[in-house]
Amino acid sequence: xxxxxxxxxxxxxxxxxxxxxxxxxxxxxxxxxxxxxxxxxxxxxxxxxxxxxxxxxxxxxxxxxxxxxxxxxxxxxxxxxxxxxxxxxxxxxxxxxxxxxxxxxxxxxxxxxxxxxxxxxxxxxxxxxxxxxxxxxxxxxxxxxxxxxxxxxxxxxxxxxxxxxxxxxxxxxxxxxxxxxxxxxxxxxxxxxxxxxxxxxxxxxxxxxxxxxxxxxxxxxxxxxxxxxxxxxxxxxxxxxxxxxxxxxxxxxxxxxxxxxxxxxxxxxxxxxxxxxxxxxxxxxxxxxxxxxxxxxxxxxxxxxx
DNA sequence: AACTACTCCAACCGCAGTCTT
DNA sequence: TAAGACTGCGGTTGGAGTAGT
Numbered sequence: 001x002x003x004x005x006x007x008x009x010x011x012x013x014x015x016x017x018x019x020x021x022x023x024x025x026x027x028x029x030x031x032x033x034x035x036x037x038x039x040x041x042x043x044x045x046x047x048x049x050x051x052x053x054x055x056x057x058x059x060x061x062x063x064x065x066x067x068x069x070x071x072x073x074x075x076x077x078x079x080x081x082x083x084x085x086x087x088x089x090x091x092x093x094x095x096x097x098x099x100x101x102x103x104x105x106x107x108x109x110x111x112x113x114x115x116x117x118x119x120x121x122x123x124x125x126x127x128x129x130x131x132x133x134x135x136x137x138x139x140x141x142x143x144x145x146x147x148x149x150x151x152x153x154x155x156x157x158x159x160x161x162x163x164x165x166x167x168x169x170x171x172x173x174x175x176x177x178x179x180x181x182x183x184x185x186x187x188x189x190x191x192x193x194x195x196x197x198x199x200x201x202x203x204x205x206x207x208x209x210x211x212x213x214x215x216x217x218x219x220x221x222x223x224x225x226x227x228x229x230x231x232x233x234x235x236x237x238x239x240x241x242x243x244x245x246x247x248x249x250x251x252x253x254x255x256x257x258x259x260x261x262x263x264x265x266x267x268x269x270x271x272x273x274x275x276x277x278x279x280x281x282x283x284x285x286x287x288x289x290x291x292x293x294x295x296x297x298x299x300x301x302x303x304x305x306x
Numbered sequence: 307a308a309c310t311a312c313t314c315c316a317a318c319c320g321c322a323g324t325c326t327t
Numbered sequence: 328t329a330a331g332a333c334t335g336c337g338g339t340t341g342g343a344g345t346a347g348t
Contacts, residue, residue: 014317014318015316015317015318015341016316016317016342017316017317035334036333037333037334038332038333038334050333050334051318051319051334052317052318054334054335055316055317055318056316056317058335059316059317060316087337087338088336088337089336089337090335090336090337101335101336101337102315102316102317102337103315105337105338106314106315106316107314107315109314109315110313110314110315111314
């Protein structure tokens with residue numbers, strides 16, 4: 001497969017965008033729309049590569065982008081979606097209107113990962129009956145980055161082996177979810193139509209007609225975003241067993257009332273009784289399950305993880 | 307006030323899926 | 328069918344800003 005020429009082409013601007021460049025990009029997209037990123041910079045009069053333009057637009061200039069002030073609700077949702085999906089930032093961002101994958105990724109790396117790690121360590125300590133903080137000689141990735149080259153050498157032993165221990169754990173690279181969508185007639189829709197699409201007629205590319213789910217699904221029950229959305233909106237019902245996530249991405253459900261866990265089966269509706277939307281999501285989802293005998297939560301969630 | 311350590315986030319990089327010819 | 332082009336994604340980095348000493 002061929003690769004697009006890299007941004008490092010001679011003569012192109014790099015680094016932070018100026019107000020003028022932003023203006024040119026906004027002006028061009030307002031007049032001609034998104035897409036054709038490759039040829040856009042030239043036509044817009046920008047000395048940038050298309051990739052850079054796309055990134056700037058998607059992450060910063062697009063209308064309706066929310067910036068900063070992540071609410072506790074959003075934070076909670078991010079944590080739960082991350083437990084469900086791992087580092088699939090674009091999927092997570094798709095469930096948080098106005099938030100970009102880059103912002104969520106940054107927020108996770110700078111705020112939430114630490115918080116979650118601390119919680120997990122605390123849980124583990126509690127489970128093992130260990131009291132008080134356990135000091136460990138850990139150099140985090142962030143700390144290392146802030147060191148000078150000399151300092152970095154100093155934490156490398158004489159054999160050139162690094163002594164530092166990164167606490168960051170890389171999950172296996174996820175398989176990309178198909179960006180191609182089709183309408184009920186089987187005609188392909190533009191890229192990006194799948195995510196967040198409010199068109200209820202969109203079906204997943206890989207589905208054969210016999211596998212197609214009932215049409216006119218509510219948006220949050222669309223293939224490709226369904227299980228995730230349903231799970232994320234039905235607060236407290238769906239959890240992932242942390243260890244199993246790392247091994248097999250297996251899905252578990254947790255019953256808050258009975259405090260029991262069982263595999264991939266809805267047990268109760270949302271704990272927030274006053275949240276009618278959450279209730280409705282759950283009802284719709286159950287309806288879907290009963291309508292489609294073969295459809296189980298497990299395959300539903302797994303369809304996102306494959 | 308000066309220096310160092312650390313945090314945060316915009317931007318870049320490279321890979322991989324999909325489209326086009 | 329193959330190869331190039333395009334696009335989207337997640338990981339990583341650079342450097343400005345802030346906190347601590």
